[in-house]
Amino acid sequence: MTALGTGKFSPHGAYGFVLLARGVSAVAGLKKKLSQVGQDALERLELPVNIASGVARIELLGSRELYMDRHRGVLAYTTEEVDVNGGDVVVRVHGAELQLLVMTEQELRITGRIRAIELVE
Numbered sequence: 001m002t003a004l005g006t007g008k009f010s011p012h013g014a015y016g017f018v019l020l021a022r023g024v025s026a027v028a029g030l031k032k033k034l035s036q037v038g039q040d041a042l043e044r045l046e047l048p049v050n051i052a053s054g055v056a057r058i059e060l061l062g063s064r065e066l067y068m069d070r071h072r073g074v075l076a077y078t079t080e081e082v083d084v085n086g087g088d089v090v091v092r093v094h095g096a097e098l099q100l101l102v103m104t105e106q107e108l109r110i111t112g113r114i115r116a117i118e119l120v121e
Contacts, residue, residue: 056086063114066093069107074100082110083120092118 059067072085077100082093098112 055088056084056091058086058091058117060114060117064111065101066110066114066117067107068110071106071108074103074108079112084108086119088121090120092120094118 056068056070056072061067068084068086068091070087071091072087075083075085075090077083077098079098080094080096082098082100084091084093093110093114094116095112095114098110098114101109101111103109
């Protein structure tokens with residue numbers, strides 16, 4: 001399988017890349033290479049990993065409120081336990097009277113009496 005790339009400049013100065021691929025393995029291989037290039041660039045630029053890689057960020061305000069951005073959805077929800085997809089891990093919030101106060105595509109807020117936060121791989 002082969003992949004050919006062509007590119008051209010847009011009038012706005014951004015470089016557009018068009019991938020013409022034959023076969024799924026060629027695309028998968030290219031994605032893996034691009035991912036590695038991105039990780040290498042992050043290391044060289046010494047940027048915080050969570051800024052560029054889409055890693056979920058969790059902020060706990062006392063034991064009453066949890067804020068999470070860059071989540072990937074709620075997996076399970078009761079008033080005593082909430083499971084949130086954090087990408088590579090599931091963030092499990094244990095507590096009492098838990099409520100999803102705000103939930104958008106990018107962020108969520110959980111309120112109640114938070115007893116523990118567990119990261120499940």
